[in-house]
Amino acid sequence: xxxxxxxxxxxxxxxxxxxxxxxxxxxxxxxxxxxxxxxxxxxxxxxxxxxxxxxxxxxxxxxxxxxxxxxxxxxxxxxxxxxxxxxxxxxxxxxxxxxxxxxxxxxxxxxxxxxxxxxxxxxxxxxxxxxxxxxxxxxxxxxxxxxxxxxxxxxxxxxxxxxxxxxxxxxxxxxxxxxxxxxxxxxxxxxxxxxxxxxxxxxxxxxxxxxxxxx
Amino acid sequence: xxxxxxxxxxxxxxxxxxxxxxxxxxxxxxxxxxxxxxxxxxxxxxxxxxxxxxxxxxxxxxxxxxxxxxxxxxxxxxxxxxxxxxxxxxxxxxxxxxxxxxxxxxxxxxxxxxxxxxxxxxxxxxxxxxxxxxxxxxxxxxxxxxxxxxxxxxxxxxxxxxxxxxxxxxxxxxxxxxxxxxxxxxxxxxxxxxxxxxxxxxxxxxxxxxxxxxxxxxxxxxxxxxxxxxxxxxxxxxxxxxxxxxxxxxxxxxxxxxxxxxxxxxxxxxxxxxxxxxxxxxxxxxxxxxxxxxxxxxxxxxxxxxxxxxxxxxxxxxxxxxxxx
Numbered sequence: 001x002x003x004x005x006x007x008x009x010x011x012x013x014x015x016x017x018x019x020x021x022x023x024x025x026x027x028x029x030x031x032x033x034x035x036x037x038x039x040x041x042x043x044x045x046x047x048x049x050x051x052x053x054x055x056x057x058x059x060x061x062x063x064x065x066x067x068x069x070x071x072x073x074x075x076x077x078x079x080x081x082x083x084x085x086x087x088x089x090x091x092x093x094x095x096x097x098x099x100x101x102x103x104x105x106x107x108x109x110x111x112x113x114x115x116x117x118x119x120x121x122x123x124x125x126x127x128x129x130x131x132x133x134x135x136x137x138x139x140x141x142x143x144x145x146x147x148x149x150x151x152x153x154x155x156x157x158x159x160x161x162x163x164x165x166x167x168x169x170x171x172x173x174x175x176x177x178x179x180x181x182x183x184x185x186x187x188x189x190x191x192x193x194x195x196x197x198x199x200x201x202x203x204x205x206x207x208x209x210x211x212x213x214x215x
Numbered sequence: 216x217x218x219x220x221x222x223x224x225x226x227x228x229x230x231x232x233x234x235x236x237x238x239x240x241x242x243x244x245x246x247x248x249x250x251x252x253x254x255x256x257x258x259x260x261x262x263x264x265x266x267x268x269x270x271x272x273x274x275x276x277x278x279x280x281x282x283x284x285x286x287x288x289x290x291x292x293x294x295x296x297x298x299x300x301x302x303x304x305x306x307x308x309x310x311x312x313x314x315x316x317x318x319x320x321x322x323x324x325x326x327x328x329x330x331x332x333x334x335x336x337x338x339x340x341x342x343x344x345x346x347x348x349x350x351x352x353x354x355x356x357x358x359x360x361x362x363x364x365x366x367x368x369x370x371x372x373x374x375x376x377x378x379x380x381x382x383x384x385x386x387x388x389x390x391x392x393x394x395x396x397x398x399x400x401x402x403x404x405x406x407x408x409x410x411x412x413x414x415x416x417x418x419x420x421x422x423x424x425x426x427x428x429x430x431x432x433x434x435x436x437x438x439x440x441x442x443x444x445x446x447x448x449x450x451x452x453x454x455x456x457x458x459x460x461x462x463x464x465x466x467x468x469x470x471x472x473x474x475x476x477x478x479x480x481x482x483x484x485x486x487x488x489x490x491x492x493x494x495x496x497x498x499x500x501x502x503x504x505x506x507x508x509x510x511x512x513x514x515x516x517x518x519x520x521x522x523x524x525x526x527x528x529x530x531x532x533x534x535x536x537x538x539x540x
Contacts, residue, residue: 003494003495003539062497063497063498064496064497064498083401085402085403085404086401086403086404086405086406087404088404088405089405187405191497192402192497192498192499193492193493193494193496193497193498193499194497195402196369196371196431196472196492197369197492197494199431199432203429
C-alpha cells in the first residue's frame, strides 16, 4: 500500500539469485538476503524486501500487500485472473513450457487416435488447458504438485506439460519434448493502485531495472 | 448446524451494519444536497435491456421466467438508469440528476475477495453538456470522498477514446486491435509492445505507445504526451486539459491525477473516465466516466456521466485510514 517504504515481493527458488543480482544492479542493496538468515522480510535502501514462493507473488501484489514484485511469466499465465500490471520483461530465468512424453514412444499419438484424448499430468492446468483448447485437442488433465516427470513413468498420464530450462531432468527421466507451448522469463509487476499513487518511485525502479536488464 | 451461502455473498451483522448505514447516510446526503434525487430500479431486468451495454456489464446471471422471458440480474446501475431516463424522461427537459444505493451482481472468480453481490453508491448526470458534466461529477465525487473521511483518496482521470483513436490512426484493425486493447485493459506492457510490433508497427512507435500508458500525474503529463505526438494523442490531451483547467478554476484539481494509461474495462465509456484510489487500500474503490454511447443505445442523444463507489471497499478504506491514525 502507498504508505511507508516501497514493498518488493522477491521470489525464492530458481529466480532468487538472479533477482538479487538485478536488484543490486538497480541500486537496491540485497546483501542481507544473501546471508543464511531465516527471516522473510528485510529492510534495504529505504525499501522493504519480502521473500516468498514465486507463485505467491501475484497474490501479494494484487492485494497491495506488496507494491511491486518479480515472478515468472509461467506464474502470471497460470494465475491470469489476478489483476497485476506487468511492467517489464527482465529477460532472465528463460524457460520453455513444453509438452513432453516418453522418448521413442508413440503413446501420445496412440492415445489420441484410439481413445480420442490424451491424459496429461501437469503443475500448470490452466496453461495446459488453454493450449489444448487453442489447438483443438481433447485432453484429460491430471494436476500434480511435485515432480511431474514421474507421472508418465508409472502410467499416470500419456505425457506431461512442464517448464524446462536445460532439458536435463527430462532426459534423465527418459522423456523428450514433443511440442513447445510458450517461452517464459521473469517479469516485473506492480499493484494497480500503487502504480498510480507511487508513480515516481515505481517508474524510477522500473527504469533502473530496465537499464540493468539491457546490460 | 451450518447452512452455507454462495461464494461471493455475505451476511451483515449489526456492528458492521451501523457503520455501513452511517457511511451510506453521509454519501446520500452529499448526493441529495447537490440535487441528485435517489432512485430505485428492479434488481431483475429484461436481458435485452442489460445487453444494450456490450462487454463485462452484460449480466452474468440470466434465467427464464414462467412465461419463457429471458431475465437478467443487473450488473450495475448505469444501464437501468439509462433505461429509466429513456422510458420516463425522454420528453422532459435535461439535465437529469439521479443518485442510487443499490446492489449489483457479477460473476466472480473463487477466492479472490470479489463479491458476486456488491453494494454501490453513485450518481448519474444525464443531459448536461459534455465538459461541464464531467467536471460536476468529479466535484460530487470529491465531496463524497470527503464525507466518507477519505481525505487522501485520489481520482484518476483518463480518456476512453485515446487508444481507440490512436489504433485507428496507426491502422491497427480487427483481431490485432482487440488483442492490443486487451493488453491495455490488463496493463500488460510486455504483451502490449509485442502485439503492437506484431501488428506491423515499428519498434520505436510501439515503445512510444507504451510510454504513453505510463504518463500519470499533474498537468505536466499533458505536455509530455504532447511531445509523443499524433492526432489522437493531441485530441485526447486537449480534452483532458480543458477538463483539468476547469477543475483548477473551481479549485478541485489537487486530488485529480491525469492518467493516460487509464482504461476502464466496461465497454460503454467514451471520453473522460474516472477511477478512485486510496493509499491505504490495494484495490480500486470505484470509478465512472462519460457514456454518451450507452444513451444512444436507448435512443437518446444525451451526453451522460456518472460514478459508482463500492461501499464495502470505501468502508475498508475508512477502517485502514483510522488504523493509521
